[in-house]
Amino acid sequence: MGGDNDDRFGIPEINIQAAMRSATMQSKYSIHTYVPTRKEVRNLSLDQLSPILIGWMNSGAIEIIPSRHQIMEVKNILTGRDDFHLFSQLIVMCNHYIGHN
Numbered sequence: 001m002g003g004d005n006d007d008r009f010g011i012p013e014i015n016i017q018a019a020m021r022s023a024t025m026q027s028k029y030s031i032h033t034y035v036p037t038r039k040e041v042r043n044l045s046l047d048q049l050s051p052i053l054i055g056w057m058n059s060g061a062i063e064i065i066p067s068r069h070q071i072m073e074v075k076n077i078l079t080g081r082d083d084f085h086l087f088s089q090l091i092v093m094c095n096h097y098i099g100h101n
Contacts, residue, residue: 004038005037005042006037006038006039007037007038008035008037009035009038009066009070009073009074010070011035011066011070015063015064016033016034016063016064018061018063019061019062019063019064020033020061022061022062022063023061029059030059031059031060031061032055032056032061033060033064034052034055034056035056035064035066036049036052036053036056036074038073038077040052041053041074041077041078042077042081046086046087046090049090050090053090053093053094054090054093057071057093057097066097068099071094071097071098072094072098074094075091075094075095075098078090078091079091
């Protein structure tokens, strides 16, 4: 599990900025533009983290769509939390995204 606390799973800041521009230029669909930091995945509550991860995986702008490897890293952080049992549905969602049904 690499990266520092403020790393956004390797998504460059320029991609996040481009995603924000894309989202503001179109209004037909809701596009998610936020990528969590490793620290957020380690520390946010279920209520705070769920919409971030679900949005990133399901409706992220093309500039920030996560790879399987990135979601595997998210899953590894979630399963390493002391309260991992609270995140079981997100962990299952990560497994489906990765292809580990």
